[in-house]
Amino acid sequence: MDTPQNTALMRALAEVPGPLPTSGVVHIALPHTERFTVVGNHLAQNAALSTAAVGFAVRIQSLPQGTEVGIKALAARFPEGEKLIAAALRELEAHGYLQRTRVRLPNGRMVTRTVFCNHPEALLRTRPAMAPRQGPDPLAPQVSTQVSAPVSTQAPALGTAPIAVPAPVPAHIPAPAPVTPHVPLPAPEAPETPAPPPVTERPVPAEPHPPTPPTSRLVPPPTAPKAPSRPLPQPRELTPGLQQAAVALLSDLRRHAPELVLSEADIERLTPATATWLERDTHPDTIRQALTTDLPQPVKYPAKFVRHRLTALLPPPLPGAEELAPARPRTVVIPLQTCEGCERAFRSRTPSLCRDCRTACGQPAA
Template identity: 55%
Template sequence: MGTQQVTAPPCAQPVASGVIHANVRHSAGFTVVGNHLAQHRNLSLVAMGLALHIQSLPAGAKVAIKHLAGRFPESETRIAAALRELEAAGYLHRSRVRLADGRIVTRTVSFNQPGAETAAAPVAPRPRVARRTAASEAVPTPAPAPTPAPPPGCEPTVPERLPEAVLVPPPTARTAPPPPLPQPQAPTPELRRTATAVLADLRRHAPQLVLSAADIEVLTPGVATWLERDADPETVRHALTQDLPVPLKHPAKLLRHRITALLPPPLPGTHELAPVRPGAIVIPLQNCDRCDRAFRSRHPGHCRDCRADLPTVA
């Protein structure tokens, strides 16, 4: 009876079903981010993470697309899309500026709270000046206490002055009509069928070159002109798919431009490539108009000695 028996189990600890925060107060090396960004409902996770990274950078840091793509595992396409999201939400503003040396750069301004930059700055109240009285003139005003000098290493940093820049307007759309698409001289059903197959097969080699049936119908005569000029289908495919821009917005317009601008000339005939026989091109003989001496020239006139004796016209 002297042994104590435990018949009731210990109380179970409550189990939380959500996140548990184990917060530690930061004293240095931290960035303040508002919940309007961290809990934004219309931004993707890539855009929110990119905004957090940009807000943590010092002034003057590089935030170009290629620089960010080299820093993070995301591609240039995803980073460019995230930057556009932040611009639409008001967290970024990008503009093209011309520096004093003539270079055009992109200037990026990051806002930690969109819309706050347009609010009017609070006006500080003007201090009330007390009337001078005889008593106040008798009592001397104490001198203000000197401001203590900051300790070494804590001097305020003066922001580097940015070079003067001039805003550059965005490029305007081309108003001139594009050049006409090349047309084959002798269109045949076989030529048209091969050109249609080359255009429809482009998406196997470049997935971004997805063309509609209407686009293929319009571009078929141009590719048929390439094939008519003895261009191999593989050569046409390579010319249309190499070095594609990223991102590609208008595949049909790009293909139309390349078909027109890169069109090769017709192959020369066999008689044009025949070697020139020695003596085939003979310069005829001419008689000098002054001394009647024979000399070789394509045009009649004076020989070399008579041309040297002729007076120079001033």
């Protein structure tokens, strides 16, 4: 069987005006009426950008405003992997098409704001001032904002040009009555005159989100001095047995957690802290579980991570048998005294006579 041909495409090709090129691509340009995005050649033919970066730029530009455009969101939407998407976004960010900044919300939570510009070179040119945005600025994470050249600001320039052309006509024609009715052409700009009131009312929507006073700040500022890090635990006596067991435990961590690969220098620095755990009668399995449970993804600095857990999760020494014994009630023992009369021993808190001598002498009991 012959290869199936697209007859509709062949008919459209026959309707292309002019002679067709002998080689290369032939464009059949049909006008779009819905669901289309305008892409500039500065992006589509940018030789400095990879094909993946150009493709993701077109995809981000075609998404509605407010759509999540993070690495994981794009990986869930498209078949490419996270590494390829991250590399493409870095290219777009380096060429000015994409900008990602960290923004703090009024509740103190940090989010990422993503801004996409479809023509970054136009931002560097001298442009007329844009009208201020009305309403509060939403600080939503991963906001995709498409910035385009202000078309509305060019309308007054086009409107004033026809007014300047008929100006010399009255010099030759004494009665150009129809020209004066065209002077109110700037009348459509009248709705733009109320623009200053929104500028004065701009602070009004910001009142529901007042800035947090410095006294009640929950998150310290970046310039705040950091607390000194706690020193590594040190054993009372680093015996050869403790040192050997600590080195073996640290070297064996990569079998249980491939992320915790420590160098020889790191193991030498962390050996005293691990020996402190062993000195306090901590089982090696307990130490291994404390170091490998709930690992962050990814573990950027394994040595610092292990150092933090060895310092922050250090258990106290085990109590001795005397400390674990229950407290017994103290028995009051009355001391022995010698009777001053008959020299017989008896129990009394103070020296005195015995009971018989007191009865004989008629003295009361002490």
